[in-house]
Amino acid sequence: MLFVRSCDIRSVSSVFSYNGTIVRSESHSRAAAQPNPLVQREAELLGGEVRDARRRLGLDQREVAFAANVSPRTVFSIEKGKPTVRLDMLMRVLAAVGLRLTAEGRDRAWRPGASAGDG
DSSP, X not given: OEEEEEEEEEOTTSSOEEEEEEEEEGGGOOOOOOOOHHHHHHHHHHHHHHHHHHHHTTOOHHHHHHHHTXXXXXXXXXXXXXXXXXXXXXXXXXXXXXXXXXXXXXXXXXOTTOOTTOO
């Protein structure tokens, strides 16, 4: 079975214009991408921090979910290290347990798309 979609994309400046058809066979349908092992590990570490902070506060997942205005499943997913949690939901859960997200520089061994053995 083939899936066909036509699209017409034009930029505001009209410098770029595309009018074409995208064809994809069912055998090449989109599959969920496997997360980079390093990204997975970071998500698991962050989830552990959230779980530890929640437990220190004496809260269960439902209470954190209520405070953060997210579903209990979202809290569960964050704590289990799901790497595809929405950023806005993550930020609300972090705030509910007294944490915040910060960014740090990384060495060149870690980069998106690199496997654990690359460097």
